[in-house]
Amino acid sequence: MKPIKWHLALGMLLSCVAALSNFGLLFVSGWLITSAAVAGLAALAVSQAFNIMLPAAGVRFFAMARILSRYLERIITHDGAFRLTSSLRTAVYALLIPQTPSGLMDKRGGDILGQFVSDTETVSAYYTDAAIPFGRALCCSIVFIGLISCFLPIAGMTLGAALIIAGAIVPIVTYWMSYRLIKQMRFVKSRMQGNLAETLQNLGELLILTIADSSVNNIKQDQLYLDQGKLKLDIIESTARSLITVIMMIVVLLVLFQSISAYRAHLLSAAEIPMLVLGIMAAFDVILPLPAATHAKIKADIAEQQLQASCNHTVADQTEEDLFVSPNAPYDLVMKQVSFSYPQQPSIILDHASLTIKQGEHVAIVGASGMGKSSLINMLFSFYPLQTGSIFLGGVDVKKITCDKLSSFVSVVSQDFHLFSGTIKENLKLINPEVTDKEIKDVLKIVQLDQFVKELLEGIHTFIGNEGVRLSGGQARRLAIAQGLLRKTPWLILDEPTDGLDSQTEQALMQQLMTHYTDQTIVVITHKSEILPLMDRVILLQDGCFHAV
Numbered sequence: 001m002k003p004i005k006w007h008l009a010l011g012m013l014l015s016c017v018a019a020l021s022n023f024g025l026l027f028v029s030g031w032l033i034t035s036a037a038v039a040g041l042a043a044l045a046v047s048q049a050f051n052i053m054l055p056a057a058g059v060r061f062f063a064m065a066r067i068l069s070r071y072l073e074r075i076i077t078h079d080g081a082f083r084l085t086s087s088l089r090t091a092v093y094a095l096l097i098p099q100t101p102s103g104l105m106d107k108r109g110g111d112i113l114g115q116f117v118s119d120t121e122t123v124s125a126y127y128t129d130a131a132i133p134f135g136r137a138l139c140c141s142i143v144f145i146g147l148i149s150c151f152l153p154i155a156g157m158t159l160g161a162a163l164i165i166a167g168a169i170v171p172i173v174t175y176w177m178s179y180r181l182i183k184q185m186r187f188v189k190s191r192m193q194g195n196l197a198e199t200l201q202n203l204g205e206l207l208i209l210t211i212a213d214s215s216v217n218n219i220k221q222d223q224l225y226l227d228q229g230k231l232k233l234d235i236i237e238s239t240a241r242s243l244i245t246v247i248m249m250i251v252v253l254l255v256l257f258q259s260i261s262a263y264r265a266h267l268l269s270a271a272e273i274p275m276l277v278l279g280i281m282a283a284f285d286v287i288l289p290l291p292a293a294t295h296a297k298i299k300a301d302i303a304e305q306q307l308q309a310s311c312n313h314t315v316a317d318q319t320e321e322d323l324f325v326s327p328n329a330p331y332d333l334v335m336k337q338v339s340f341s342y343p344q345q346p347s348i349i350l351d352h353a354s355l356t357i358k359q360g361e362h363v364a365i366v367g368a369s370g371m372g373k374s375s376l377i378n379m380l381f382s383f384y385p386l387q388t389g390s391i392f393l394g395g396v397d398v399k400k401i402t403c404d405k406l407s408s409f410v411s412v413v414s415q416d417f418h419l420f421s422g423t424i425k426e427n428l429k430l431i432n433p434e435v436t437d438k439e440i441k442d443v444l445k446i447v448q449l450d451q452f453v454k455e456l457l458e459g460i461h462t463f464i465g466n467e468g469v470r471l472s473g474g475q476a477r478r479l480a481i482a483q484g485l486l487r488k489t490p491w492l493i494l495d496e497p498t499d500g501l502d503s504q505t506e507q508a509l510m511q512q513l514m515t516h517y518t519d520q521t522i523v524v525i526t527h528k529s530e531i532l533p534l535m536d537r538v539i540l541l542q543d544g545c546f547h548a549v
């Protein structure tokens with residue numbers, strides 16, 4: 001973060017230099033043009049050679065400084081904003097990941113994606129779109145008032161009062177008028193993104209159920225609200241800008257009258273009158289972007305609140321030392337007096353339940369639907385806190401084992417497994433890059449996919465589509481099991497591994513697993529009674545307790 005800070009400070013400095021150069025350019029040009037007009041350029045050059053050369057050089061200097069500083073400012077500030085976005089995204093990602101999935105339980109995928117992409121961008125844009133305009137306006141205003149006061153103190157005071165009204169009061173009123181609307185728009189935008197993501201994801205089902213139209217209508221309505229909101233914000237912003245312009249015109253007129261009076265009193269030369277007037281106009285150049293900057297600030301404030309709310313959930317209270325905690329062999333699982341229910345859910349999944357599974361055992365967990373068999377995986381990985389009791393793996397409380405570490409000991413093939421958009425081989429290599437073609441062949445044989453792959457024109461190089469859409473449900477599930485097997489962990493948990501398989505393939509798959517993985521602990525969560533005889537032990541989960549069958 002330290003190098004970025006310097007980057008951001010340099011951007012702010014260059015932005016101020018650009019604004020001061022612009023002011024200097026108009027200020028000095030005003031003097032030069034009028035001097036030339038009043039005295040006649042040739043006569044002036046002859047009579048006041050030094051005085052004409054100096055402002056002319058000043059004009060060139062300020063013109064060059066303005067171009068150069070604006071160019072450098074753009075490069076530095078935008079580079080700074082990109083760096084800020086990337087470091088913010090990294091930080092948000094690092095905070096979001098450990099919460100999975102309990103901290104994100106009340107959020108939708110589209111929402112999280114929207115937050116990750118647009119909120120981080122909006123917060124970073126605070127720097128270019130809000131911090132720089134406000135910082136520049138503050139710093140430069142002090143310089144402008146000081147300079148104008150040197151020539152005509154009353155003009156400096158008039159400018160000061162006007163800058164306070166235009167640069168502080170107008171933005172405060174803009175903030176007050178826009179905050180609620182922007183907040184509501186942020187909410188509607190997030191809802192629309194969520195709806196859009198879900199509609200696209202489930203388009204097939206929505207079309208079959210003929211409810212796609214209502215989804216599309218919801219999205220259209222939200223878009224309409226956003227368009228109308230954008231129009232209102234534009235009106236507020238342009239009204240505020242117009243108000244600033246009106247204030248500027250009034251100040252210009254006032255300063256003009258004050259300058260003429262000062263000229264008559266021989267306190268000011270004729271050439272200094274347009275210089276002050278042009279200076280006043282240039283001073284307002286730093287105030288005009290403030291209504292837009294106010295909107296950027298509101299958006300960044302709201303985005304920051306949302307990000308903080310998302311990132312502040314903490315799940316496992318692990319310490320730095322826990323990063324080095326590892327289960328010890330033998331990797332037996334011991335559950336002691338565990339009680340568990342999901343947050344804000346009345347049903348009790350486990351009620352002071354105890355269970356031991358020894359390393360190398362092949363165990364089936366059965367029970368009626370909704371009893372909480374799959375939830376055991378969430379408990380093992382500490383995704384949700386237990387109400388009572390503890391779970392130990394290899395003698396270590398799983399609460400102390402980081403998710404990363406635990407997953408190097410336990411592979412889970414859940415019911416909602418995930419396949420990547422790529423080939424069969426790529427999906428397997430992604431899980432274990434070291435895996436050889438021979439190992440791939442062997443594992444495909446174990447999961448009963450060898451024959452199917454042999455018949456494919458491109459074999460293991462066949463593209464399976466997003467989430468494996470080009471495979472049947474049973475084939476996709478077996479590929480997911482192959483992924484789990486290639487992780488080569490001491491523990492393998494398979495949630496409904498034979499769902500969607502004919503009984504012959506089911507038996508062949510389970511037999512292969514049982515004979516090839518004798519050292520591995522295999523826990524199968526299942527409803528299929530046909531595979532139970534192949535297991536060492538069957539455990540029934542009923543009414544929050546484990547029962548031997």
Ligand SMILES: Nc1ncnc2c1ncn2[C@@H]1O[C@H](COP(=O)(O)OP(=O)(O)OP(=O)(O)O)[C@@H](O)[C@H]1O
Pocket residue numbers: 105342343345347349367368369370371372373374375376
């Ligand atoms: N993430 C979650 N948040 C809140 N409640 C949940 C969550 N996951 C599951 N549940 C609830 O917990 C209960 C147990 O669900 P679980 O999926 O563990 O049951 P199961 O025995 O595996 O069911 P099935 O055999 O049908 O797969 C259900 O009532 C379910 O609604």
